[in-house]
Amino acid sequence: MRAFDSLTPSLIAQRKTVHEVCRLFSKSPSKGNLKRLKSFLGQCGEHVYIESGFHCDYAENIYLGDRVYINSHCTLIDSNKISNSQQIENLADDGAITIGDDCLIGPNVQLLAVSHDMNPMQRQQFKHNYAQGITLENNVWLGAGVIVLAGVTIGENSVIGAGSVVTKSVEKSCFYAGNPAIKVRDL
Template identity: 55%
Template sequence: SFNSLDKTLLALRKQTGEICRLFNKSPSKGNLKRIKELFPQCGEGVIIESGFHCDYGNQITIGDRSFININCTVLDAPISEGAISIGDDCLIGPNVQLLAVSHAVNPTERLNKENFAAPIII
């Protein structure tokens, strides 16, 4: 588990959010390159349409020739348990949400602001 209110994580999410906002406002090749540079691995021929959002990016890998359609939300975690792996030749439809992160639903536990994560593999 991790605390998403940690100052380092808040700063990282803010920086990643700004990269996503720039891309979504102007989905140019340069801004797409900045998005792809967030990921430890992004294959050849990957297409990401505008409306893309991720929390950190550093736990997302994408294989070759995958396509991510408009308005995709990818909530990755800053820890390896929250990794999201999209393989080769995957087609992600419009408005898809890949949510590797969640939090407690019990009100008492929720007050601790702890998040937990589980990997997603496509």
């Protein structure tokens, strides 16, 4: 987990730029606006399709594999990328959102890799955000309205039922559902 101050002038400006690109894409989901949106991402594989209504904060810390489909009105709350002068062992420690190959993301899904202070006095200072990565391994399907919280990894070939809230990591090749999401069965 990494702490950062999202209210610095540079991060406010970065979010404003990315939000405008998302807004333009939502208003007019043309190939040009999709190309511009994809150019902001940390990585965008081949044959990635993003429906209108997509929203993210920084984009540079989102990594999409090949053949990813993101349905309408999805929100990926990502963190800013750590500066090159600081070394980090893995993307999850940097608060990255990593989506593997062949993933299906249903409409209105939220991937929330950033959280705030639990202590109310610290939270009032608006100084700290905490980034912890989210990883969807290959061939994951998230049903409509799924919420995935920071620090979660969803194993390959797993399915998360519509409306579920995923608070803990999910095994590979399993079906999880509910709030909080629990294992229903192996696939």
